[in-house]
């Protein structure tokens with residue numbers, strides 16, 4: 004054997020696989036909505052990390068009258084305890100984001116592993132795990148929240164667990180379906196034919212292949228988790244000792260901010276929650292879209308190609 | 321004849337098809353491959369070629385029959401016992417676009433078998449040697465690339481290199497060139513032929529009779545889970561005995577437009593292996609079937625040239 | 636006879652995401668007589684599909700085209716989509732590459748075959764159903780099966796259905812893109828026989844795209860060999876096999892195993908050139924076994940033979 008196909012590209016042109024930062028930048032450039040979402044998120048993350056250093060007032064510090072109206076000293080007004088709402092909002096960012104991330108990560112770890120095991124091994128294991136998943140799926144979220152909160156108590160940790168419990172099923176089903184596809188790929192079969200262990204195949208071939216999907220779904224799940232945290236707090240099942248945005252809304256309601264006409268106690272945390280959820284969604288959806296481009300065009304459709312003049316130097320054909 | 325490297329006797333693989341029915345994917349296949357022998361397994365799609373290969377690799381559950389590899393009955397081996405066999409017997413897949421992990425560089429793909437089988441010495445050298453043996457010279461030019469940076473022919477070579485790196489004695493190739501352009505097919509097949517000359521046993525699955533005729537020493541023709549004709553490639557092509565083989569040979573398009581062909585086109589397609597016809601399983605499509613063909617199941621018996629066998633009642 | 640279709644200097648470019656341009660079809664020209672079967676062969680990526688998509692006016696929006704596509708004397712490419720649309724399906728129709736797998740799994744075969752009939756306002760309701768049954772019978776499927784779903788059909792039957800769909804509006808020219816790839820030898824023989832019969836019976840002209848030379852030899856009377864977006868050689872299948880003027884044609888034949896011939900099969904080294912860069916000289920030069928010095932720098936001149944045999948090569952005698 005002497006003849007070899009010529010390389011597709013000369014060696015010096017072989018593309019180096021782009022760096023992570025480069026590929027993130029090019030992803031954001033291609034998806035402007037993801038870029039907007041990303042900027043908003045970075046803003047919130049910044050506030051969550053450094054907020055306490057520039058929050059104008061303390062988290063529990065009474066600095067004015069109950070439900071004091073917005074003023075230049077307190078741009079977002081004061082709450083039922085005379086605490087500066089802007090400061091509360093800034094402190095709350097940290098709790099809210101932590102709960103959102105942690106809840107999503109728990110859901111991802113639990114759901115992801117169950118989905119991978121279920122999808123990869125199939126058969127009896129799959130049946131058993133999916134049966135379990137179905138039980139969790141039909142369990143009403145509200146009941147689950149109330150049961151866990153009343154048995155284990157109302158703490159941040161338990162909220163994270165509740166979020167994980169509610170969302171892992173969704174993750175498990177999604178990942179299972181994807182793993183089932185990857186498992187049938189020829190390169191996985193090839194590894195099996197070579198005698199590779201299941202652990203090796205799962206970690207070397209399956210997980211890297213589904214990682215982008217896992218990531219995109221986790222991002223989407225953070226939005227859901229933040230929403231759920233707000234709901235839990237709003238129902239009064241949240242951690243009483245920390246001030247999340249959900250908790251702010253709940254307090255405002257329970258201390259009749261509405262009858263006081265103090266919209267400023269409800270709107271800012273509400274808007275913050277909506278904004279963060281929207282931002283995570285924008286990033287997550289774009290990531291998801293870029294993973295499964297649906298490009299099929301019906302061949303009966305009209306196409307608009309362009310016409311152009313013949314090239315100047317017409318080759319003699 | 322030398323001691324066969326691989327011997328398959330009466331292999332049966334059935335898959336459940338729901339409602340108590342079974343798919344008779346492989347239904348009594350026997351074949352042998354000797355060291356330095358290139359055997360082609362040909363037949364229409366769905367006749368059980370891939371399942372046969374997967375059963376030999378113990379990736380499909382064997383329902384009955386035995387698989388003997390260098391004198392050793394591996395039919396009931398556990399996955400652990402199979403590991404040393406997987407070291408010596410390698411499977412090459414049909415689709416070069418699918419059989420390489422898109423996230424693995426060429427080096428990672430070719431080194432993986434060494435990692436799996438715990439070969440630690442001279443890994444880099446072995447990888448380079450395998451790549452060059454598969455015709456990817458110089459190895460440096462390819463070793464750091466990703467599959468998407470290679471042409472189809474090159475990918476199939478990488479796949480072959482990964483099969484060669486453990487220095488196997490037996491290769492199973494499932495339609496190794498059917499996804500490739502004609503211009504590169506000959507290169508890959510020539511490479512397999514070289515490997516055969518160096519002593520490997522090769523079992524190649526294909527539905528292209530012309531390819532089988534050119535590269536194989538022996539051809540086994542499969543129909544609906546059975547080998548219906550078997551023999552030296554030359555005999556099977558020039559002097560087919562079984563009516564099915566005759567039809568297959570007659571429909572192969574000839575490159576010379578002036579060469580008159582009388583294609584004997586069989587109606588319909590391979591019947592569903594869930595309902596295998598009674599008697600000779602080919603009788604519903606057989607152009608020369610007789611009444612008894614519906615009841616009697618013919619076995620392989622010597623017919624035509626030396627070492628040639630066919631399963632037809634008329635022989 | 637006056638040709639039914641004349642292609643004159645057809646070019647197609649694709650715009651690439653990196654602002655480069657890929658010149659996929661580089662000024663091809665040929666004629667198609669009524670009832671003629673012409674083969675279009677070449678390696679993967681040489682522009683076969685693109686060329687016939689252009690004839691259908693079904694290029695994607697990233698494409699631009701130039702040249703002439705003359706159907707019965709009128710240049711239908713001149714006005715772009717506006718002038719192509721009235722002829723699409725009605726005069727020129729196509730069986731797509733992989734069409735048998737392109738049926739919508741949730742619609743019946745019949746309703747999908749009816750789509751072009753209804754779109755072209757040829758028939759409606761009951762009449763359309765009747766026409767669909769007629770078309771299915773024409774390709775050897777019982778008309779009563781039109782209410783079946785694609786998954787109930789085998790690959791060969793879906794391919795027949797795809798052919799029926801292309802025949803829906805009684806075209807004059809049928810473009811068939813790899814109509815038998817992915818089918819078995821026996822089913823392939825069935826489909827080829829069907830195509831030959833249809834073209835003979837209906838007086839239909841056909842362009843069959845394939846990368847399998849023996850198929851062309853058996854089915855077509857003439858063939859064009861494409862390389863890197865150009866027609867390297869065109870002529871009768873007899874001339875291409877026995878007296879090729881272009882080394883590429885000869886090398887393609889010797890890369891194809893012949894069931895009954897003993898001659899060794901030789902692969903063609905290297906790969907086709909990239910089309911997103913300008914090429915100098917003969918595009919086949921890096922892989923050609925008879926290349927001359929001029930080949931690297933000068934475009935190959937036209938060589939002609941009897942029966943419309945044309946090739947672009949610097950060689951002076953047969954390849």
Ligand SMILES: Nc1ncnc2c1ncn2[C@@H]1O[C@H](COP(=O)(O)OP(=O)(O)OP(=O)(O)O)[C@@H](O)[C@H]1O
Pocket residue numbers: 649650651657659677678679680681682683684685686695697732846910
């Ligand atoms: N939509 C597109 N955008 C950019 N480039 C394209 C597009 N479609 C085709 N090409 C390029 O145009 C060239 C010709 O493609 P085409 O599909 O016509 O090849 P082909 O001869 O039909 O090959 P095959 O035998 O693989 O079907 C190739 O280099 C291909 O990569």
Ligand SMILES: Nc1ncnc2c1ncn2[C@@H]1O[C@H](COP(=O)(O)OP(=O)(O)O)[C@@H](O)[C@H]1O
Pocket residue numbers: 335336343344345346363364365366367368369370371372593
């Ligand atoms: N995992 C499976 N479950 C059920 N049926 C199968 C499975 N694998 C293959 N089959 C069936 O067995 C028959 C033989 O298949 P296969 O060995 O893939 O044929 P070939 O490789 O000759 O095309 C086909 O009818 C196929 O549908």
Ligand code: SF4
Pocket residue numbers: 562563564600601602603604606607608609610613618631632633634
């Ligand atoms: S046994 Fe009968 S049906 Fe079977 S191949 Fe022979 S003649 Fe045909």
Ligand code: SF4
Pocket residue numbers: 881882883917918919920921923924925926927930935947948949950
């Ligand atoms: S022009 Fe030269 S390089 Fe091109 S095909 Fe002819 S001989 Fe070969």
Ligand SMILES: [Mg+2]
Pocket residue numbers: 366369370
């Ligand atoms: Mg197969």
Ligand SMILES: [Mg+2]
Pocket residue numbers: 683684685732812
């Ligand atoms: Mg194509």
